[in-house]
Amino acid sequence: DQQVKQNSPSLSVQEGRISILNCDYTNSMFDYFLWYKKYPAEGPTFLISISSIKDKNEDGRFTVFLNKSAKHLSLHIVPSQPGDSAVYFCAASDGAAGNKLTFGGGTRVLVKP
Amino acid sequence: DSGVTQTPKHLITATGQRVTLRCSPRSGDLSVYWYQQSLDQGLQFLIQYYNGEERAKGNILERFSAQQFPDLHSELNLSSLELGDSALYFCASSVDEGINQPQHFGDGTRLSIL
Numbered sequence: 001d002q003q004v005k006q007n008s009p010s011l012s013v014q015e016g017r018i019s020i021l022n023c024d025y026t027n028s029m030f031d032y033f034l035w036y037k038k039y040p041a042e043g044p045t046f047l048i049s050i051s052s053i054k055d056k057n058e059d060g061r062f063t064v065f066l067n068k069s070a071k072h073l074s075l076h077i078v079p080s081q082p083g084d085s086a087v088y089f090c091a092a093s094d095g096a097a098g099n100k101l102t103f104g105g106g107t108r109v110l111v112k113p
Numbered sequence: 114d115s116g117v118t119q120t121p122k123h124l125i126t127a128t129g130q131r132v133t134l135r136c137s138p139r140s141g142d143l144s145v146y147w148y149q150q151s152l153d154q155g156l157q158f159l160i161q162y163y164n165g166e167e168r169a170k171g172n173i174l175e176r177f178s179a180q181q182f183p184d185l186h187s188e189l190n191l192s193s194l195e196l197g198d199s200a201l202y203f204c205a206s207s208v209d210e211g212i213n214q215p216q217h218f219g220d221g222t223r224l225s226i227l
Contacts, residue, residue, distance in 0.1 A: 034215055093213075104155075
């Protein structure tokens with residue numbers, strides 16, 4: 001049972017344009033959401049997070065939107081840069097039984113110069 | 114550099130063997146988490162320790178065990194290894210066990226079972 005899903009396995013975008021990555025979840029107990037970026041041969045790097053009491057969080061070029069009623073979150077990257085080419089994972093936590101993260105399957109982003 | 118150190122980077126061993134993966138958390142972090150990333154299962158939570166005590170368990174096999182030592186480093190022990198245990202094993206750490214904290218990941222140990 002996949003509680004966190006990233007339905008787009010890949011995304012290609014032109015440099016300077018917006019990248020939009022989507023994530024859906026099924027567990028209504030999730031109350032903290034994160035996005036990670038992963039380069040090959042490296043561990044996931046934390047990008048941005050949002051708690052369920054907010055619907056938007058912004059950090060530089062990265063903005064995360066949360067729609068609790070739809071159980072949907074998205075990550076916007078503006079403007080996209082070639083260095084953003086990586087695999088992006090969304091993750092969620094329900095705060096119970098520790099702070100374990102449940103991850104989506106990832107979206108591979110390619111930013112073309 | 115996340116500040117989380119994992120050794121070794123690569124391990125190649127045979128079925129039936131036992132291995133130990135080591136993790137040093139970021140300075141000041143008390144909580145350590147272990148995750149497994151395999152091709153068919155994605156990133157899966159295994160176990161969490163906080164200040165030496167086990168806090169949460171995921172779908173960790175009985176053949177696997179972990180501990181966190183007084184200096185806060187952690188070890189993941191995998192025994193009676195099977196071909197299906199081949200995967201990337203990541204360690205992550207956070208400041209404490211509270212919610213709404215990001216976890217910071219090491220670069221992983223790639224385990225290959227021949």
